[in-house]
Amino acid sequence: MDEPRRKMAGGRVSARGISLTSALIANITLLTAVIAILCASLIALWGAQDIHSRESERLVDTARIIARQISLDLDERYRDTRTVRDLFERELADATIQQKREVLERMRAAHAYFSWLGVASANGQIELGTETLLEGDSVAQRDWFEGALNSPAFFGNLHPAKLLEQHIRNPDGAPLRLLDIALPLRNADGQAMGVLAGHLNWRMIEDAVRDGIETSPDAPPLAAAVVSADGVILYDTQGATGEARALLKQLPLGQMIEATWPSERQTSLLVAAPLPLGHVFTGLDWRIVLRESAPAVRASITRMTWRIVGVCALVGLVFSLLGLLAVRTITRPLQALVGQISRFGETEVLPETSVSDRILEVRDLQTSFLGMAARVRAQKALLRETQIEIVRTLGRAAEYRDDETGQHVSRMSLCCAHLGRLAGMDDKDVDMLRVASQMHDIGKIGIPDHVLLKPGRFDSEERAIMERHPEIGARILSGMDTPFTVLARTIALTHHEKWDGSGYPNRLAGRDIPLEGRIVAVCDVFDALLSDRPYKQGWPLDKVVASMREQSGHHFDPRLLALLLSHLDEFVRIREKFRDEFRDPQFRGA
Incomplete structure (x- = not known):
């Protein structure tokens, strides 16, 4: 091969090399955009899982907080009742009926959640009652009376206030429901001589539940329910009633599932937490069940996913276009240089325009x-x-x-x-x-x-x-x-x-x-x-x-x-x- 042909061949090789470089830059740019979109999809998937995990933690933590607050409230009421019981057994053992009644009145006035306090004798007849209510009535057949005589304390029996509803009402007019608490009164020999009983207004529990689910304005709203051990819905912030026994069986404590709550059509994300009691009470084994609208959570995940994918796709497209423009900016002067080299290889004549100018x-x-x-x-x-x-x-x-x-x-x-x-x-x-x-x-x-x-x-x-x-x-x-x-x-x-x-x-x-x-x-x-x-x-x-x-x-x-x-x-x-x-x-x- 003569010298001019070798030079021309060298020019063609250079031209092919520059063309391949341009194609490689373009392909890398496009590949980068594709990878960016794939990464965006992975980030969106991770974000969806993260939202689901955070919602689960949020529900579990809130349910536990509510359960703990209710337990603390019940513990405090128990301590209040025990304080009065200790006074009656010791300092007020020989006090007059009027003096004992005044102590009960002061205790009920100091604690708004007590609707009634009273003392029943060993035969079940009520000897004392705040505002003289129920005095003379017999409670010998009531669970709380028998439970207090046979155990250190009794706590339970959520029931409507049939005997007290004409005398005591909730400030907002809501139906009055009561929880029974009873402790035995013993003499110096340790023998039961009666029962100190109290009726707690159920609004104490409702207030603790409502306060617990209050969230910031930008957080999704929550609903909560108090459910008994046998699945009966005792209270629900959305007014749901009935029983959820089958649902509780498939709802492990501290874990989130998706299911339909009684009286609702949409599915919800549900978690349950037990009520931790600091003392042994009979007749009380509740579950705090929290729920959040599953479609609302999925909608927030979908919005987040599309935002991430859309932004990343737009960024990838912009960078791809910029990359293609950059490739053209780079290849044009290189192609001009290749043309000059090729012509010089064929003719051995310098271009009309000096190389230093072009x-x-x-x-x-x-x-x-x-x-x-x-x-x-x-x-x-x-x-x-x-x-x-x-x-x-x-x-x-x-x-x-x-x-x-x-x-x-x-x-x-x-x-x-x-x-x-x-x-x-x-x-x-x-x-x-x-x-x-x-x-x-x-x-x-x-x-x-x-x-x-x-x-x-x-x-x-x-x-x-x-x-x-x-x-x-x-x-x-x-x-x-x-x-x-x-x-x-x-x-x-x-x-x-x-x-x-x-x-x-x-x-x-x-x-x-x-x-x-x-x-x-x-x-x-x-x-x-x-x-x-x-x-x-x-x-x-x-x-x-x-x-x-x-x-x-x-x-x-x-x-x-x-x-x-x-x-x-x-x-x-x-x-x-x-x-x-x-x-x-x-x-x-x-």
Whole structure:
């Protein structure tokens, strides 16, 4: 094959390579959008499970709170009754009927939930009653009388107040239902001489249930019921009646199921909690059942799912379109360059328009290389150590990956040197810091372009990849143990550590972070916030100062940040000397 054909074939190969690269970029962009949508679906699924789990915890916790409150109320009523019983057995054993009646009246007046208090003799006849109610009646056949004579206490018998309803009513006119509580009265020999009895207004239980299900305005409403051991609904906040024996059998305590509650058509999410009693009572074994509308919960899950999927799909579509536009922007000048190379390979004649005018990227590469070589020679003569020159060039190369001008490292290194001097470092250490600090981001060489050059916020996976660059930089600088490389390695590894220990990669805190790493952390952020980057515009100076001052003691060493802010004008002048639009002839060709 003759020389022109070889050149032409080489041009075609290059053209195919550029075309394949463009297709690969487009495919990766589309694949990223598909993955984003799939991730959104997974997030939505996880969110649905999380909502279901949180609702279960909310219902269980609320049911337990209500049960505990009822238990505490019943315990308190028991203690009140026992206090009166103890008075009657001891201090009031020989008191008059009137004196005993006055004690009962005071107790009932002090506790609104007592509807009636009284004393029955051993034969079942009521000797005393508040407001003289029921005095002379016989209760020998009542469960609470027999239960109190044969056990330490009796508690139970929810019933309508047939005998008291003409004398005692609820303030809101609701039907009066009572709970019986009775304790035996014994003489000095321990023999039962009667029973101290009380009727508790059921409103005490209703109030505890209603107070327990009150939620914030943005939380879904709850309904609650008190159910007896045999499944009878004693009280329901929605007015449901009947019995739920079969439902209780399939409702394990502390677990949530979906079922239909009596008197309702829609299914509900149900949980049950037992009533924890602090004392042994007979005739009382209740369950607190809480429920929430299952369709309402599913509707909230559906709304959340569609919001997540819709937002992620829109973001994926936008990024796909931007990616396709970016591919065209990249491929057009490359295709023009390929055409010029192909024509030159066929004719060996330069294009009519000079390459330096049409192919600016090639010119920049050529001038950048010459400028870099000139800088290396100048620095070799100045610093006398080839190692320092190579490392500095690598630092610049790393910065060129996400900073077009490379001026960030120049400004930042001079700021570091100035801050080190203000912090009390000697001239030798300041000079070493100035050069070594330029290597702080050398690890970015090992970060993929799709992460490093991303125009926007990182997701969690990209953030994890980006946060590896300090360790990558430390490994790049390992193997040489001169004072300079040791310092450069230390800076590369620690310049993203934070004063409060929340940085990376090793979560160092306070003075455990080397001084040089703390200095670079302050100067790096100061310059970065003021600088334009592909993914952001530089901040105004007053906003940067306010933001960094807020991070004093969190991100930054308070003493170092105070030094920078107290000499702010000096650091601003350093930045103005090396503005981004200024091209340093040592690093890029004039």
